[in-house]
Ligand SMILES: Nc1nc2c(c(=O)[nH]1)N[C@H]1C(S)=C(S)[C@@H](COP(=O)(O)O)O[C@H]1N2
C-alpha cells in the first residue's frame with residue numbers, strides 16, 4: 001500500500017489550488033499593471049507580443065475568422081491556456097514543488113517578455129509580471145498548506161484515517177512533542193497542515209482577493225483613460241473652414257453608403273490589443289531624424305497652429321474586393337508639409353516614418369507630399385479623434401493605404417530613408433510603396449438578396465483617391481456594361497457614390513458586376529488579386545435572386 005502522510009493532498013485539491021494561484025497571478029498582474037501609465041497588464045503585453053510575431057497567414061486567418069474580435073479571442077485564449085498551465089502546476093506541486101515554482105517563474109518570464117514589447121518600454125514595466133509570478137507562488141504555497149490531507153478525502157469506498165501518525169512514539173521535551181518526522185518528498189515545501197475547512201476558507205478568501213485585485217486593476221486603469229482628456233479638448237476653427245458638402249454628392253438610393261462615414265461606423269484596423277490611452281497633457285510629437293532642427297510639439301502648441309479641413313477617403317490594404325475597410329471623413333489638422341518645412345528636410349532623406357506610442361510604424365515617400373491632402377489630424381467629422389481612431393493625433397494622407405501612412409496615436413515623425421528603415425508591415429512582407437488601387441463596390445442589393453422583378457435599384461461607391469472617378473459601369477449577367485449615374489464629385493480624394501436602375505429584371509438568378517474608371521481614363525483592373533502584398537484588385541460581382549411576391 002502506498003504510504004499516505006499529512007502532506008499528501010488530493011489531486012483535485014492540488015489542481016484547484018493551482019488554478020486559484022494562476023488566477024491570483026493574473027489578477028495581481030492586472031492590479032500592479034495599473035499602477036503606472038507606462039506599465040500594462042501582462043496578459044495584454046503577451047497578446048501584443050503574439051500579435052507582433054504571428055506569421056502573416058495566421059494573422060489574416062485570425063482577422064477573417066474573428067473579425068475585429070480577434071484580439072478578444074486571443075486574450076481569452078491566453079487566459080484559458082494560463083488556467084490549464086496553472087492547474088498542471090498545482091498537480092505537479094504535490095511531488096515536485098520546485099518544478100511547480102519554476103513553472104510560475106516561467107509564467108512571469110513570459111509576462112516580462114510581453115512587457116518589453118512596446119518601443120520605449122521602461123525597465124519598470126517588468127514589475128507587474130514579477131509581482132504576478134510571486135503572487136502565484138505564494139498563493140499555491142498557501143493553498144496547498146490549507147488543503148486537507150488526502151487521508152481525509154473519501155476515495156472510493158475506503159476512507160483512510162491518519163491513525164499511523166498518532167501511534168508514532170514521540171520523544172517529549174517539556175510539553176512539546178519533538179521530532180515529528182518532517183514530511184518527506186512533496187511535503188518539504190508545500191507541507192500541508194490543512195483541513196477541509198481551512199481549505200474552503202482559504203479558497204474563498206483567495207478567490208475574493210483575486211476578483212478584487214483584477215477588478216480594482218481594471219478600474220484603476222481608467223485613471224489613465226484618455227476619454228476624459230478627450231472630452232476636454234475643444235477643436236480650433238480651421239483657418240478657412242470647408243463648406244458643407246453639397247447634397248449632390250449623396251445618393252438617394254436606399255442602401256448606398258452615406259457620403260461621410262460616421263465615426264461610430266468607421267472601420268477600425270490596428271494591432272493594438274488595448275486602445276492606447278493618451279492624455280493630451282502627456283502627449284508630445286517629436287519630428288526628428290534627417291532634419292535641420294528637431295521639433296517637439298505639445299498638444300496645446302499644436303492647437304495654435306494653422307489648421308485645415310480636408311475630406312479624404314481612407315482605405316485599408318486588407319480590404320477585399322467588395323469589403324468594408326474604407327470610409328470617408330472630414331479631417332481637421334496641420335498639413336504635414338508645414339511641419340516638415342519647419343524642421344527642414346535633408347535632401348538625401350526619402351521616407352517619412354510615423355511611430356505610435358505602442359511602437360507601430362508606417363512609412364511613405366516624402367515625395368508623396370506633392371500637394372495632395374496630407375495631415376497630422378486631430379479632428380474627425382467635427383470631433384476630436386475618437387480613441388480608437390488615434391486620439392490625440394494621427395496621420396492621414398490621400399491616395400496611399402493606411403498601413404504606410406495613417407499612424408494613429410502618433411508620437412514621432414522621423415525623416416529617414418527607405419534603405420535605413422522598414423516599417424511594421426513592410427518588415428512582414430507587404431510592399432514599401434502602397435498607392436490605393438481604384439475600386440468600386442456594390443452596396444445594394446446585397447449578395448444573394450431576393451429582389452422583386454421589374455426595376456431594381458443598384459448602387460454603391462467607387463474610389464481612386466488623388467485621381468478621382470470619371471465613370472462607373474454595371475453589367476448584368478453577360479450583357480454589355482452600361483454607365484451608372486454618378487453622384488457629384490466632392491473632390492478627387494473622396495469616393496464617389498453611384499447608382500443605376502436596372503429595368504426589366506426577370507425572375508431567376510442574376511449576376512451583377514461593377515467596374516470603375518478613374519479620371520485619367522484608366523479602368524479598374526479586372527485581375528483578381530488578394531490583399532497581400534499591395535492591395536486587392538478585381539471587379540466586384542454579386543448574385544441576386546429576382547423573385548415575384
Ligand atoms: N498605431 C497604429 N496606427 C495604425 C495602425 C496600427 O496598427 N497601429 N494600422 C493602420 C492601418 S493598417 C489602417 S488601414 C488605418 C486604419 O485607421 P482607422 O482604424 O482609423 O480606420 O490605421 C493605420 N494606423
Ligand SMILES: [Mo]
Nearest residue numbers: 316317402403
Ligand atoms: Mo490597413
